[in-house]
Amino acid sequence: MDTMSVQQLKEDITFVRQAVDQKDKQQYTSVALAVLWAAIVGTGYTLLDFNLPAAMWFWGIAPVLGFLVSFRIGWKAELEAGVENSCPGWVHATHWGSMFVIAVAIMSIAYTSGLQGPVIGQLMSLVSGIVCFLAGLHLDRRFRLPGIALVLGSAAVGFLGAFPWTTLGVITAVSLIISAIWMRPRDVEANS
């Protein structure tokens, strides 16, 4: 060690930094989650236009199942990649799990204040969009575009033609797929 030079030290540190950067780049990039939620969103919103009772049942069950399946997909993807990070997994689960609490709160407000019809759907879409966009800011940038689509779409429901919910659902589903295919989960430089 007495003969260790500054150059050797710098090379070793550069080596370690490159290994860390490489690990950061090996992030979950599968489209499985995007396809799952694109299917849920697309189906659920379409039902709002064509079969409202079925839509109520769908939105009561599908998000719960989707959440559980997403958790498993994410966990299996980590195993495939050879890296386990329990902390980010629980952060994601808590973030998205909060949607269930929010949904109950919105339904409670709607029931006690007499809100009906499309307004409830718009509120749910608006809040979902905000939660999604915030996830895009703090967790995985691939959620930003779908979040924006939901927020803007929730306000524009009255202007989306004969089948507004189907249109919003399709736009959101497409944004999920596009983000999953063409965007990286996060900017490595921004997080270093």
Next chain:
Amino acid sequence: MSKQTPESRSNNLAQLDKLLEHRSRLGVCVLLADSERIAFSSLKNLVKETDGNMGAHLRKLEDAGYVNVDKRFEKRKPVSWYQLTGKGRTALKAHLDALQALIEGLGG
């Protein structure tokens, strides 16, 4: 930045962990510090070592108590998962602090 005295440099050198002087072992500990667990094959690819060398490095770290190994079967194949221990985390921090002091003293 002022250069350090020979005494302080000698002190900083003495603070360096002998086990972590090898870049691959240092790299393994740094990678494990940032994750819950990492599989053998991922560690090997990230620090660009062969199976044999990687195994030898990890055995040394395990013998020193710096890492734990959890051997599982996944899809009927044995997979070894490595985790940094508290002792390893402490040793890594001390080593990195000593490295930083050494580099600052060298004016690099």
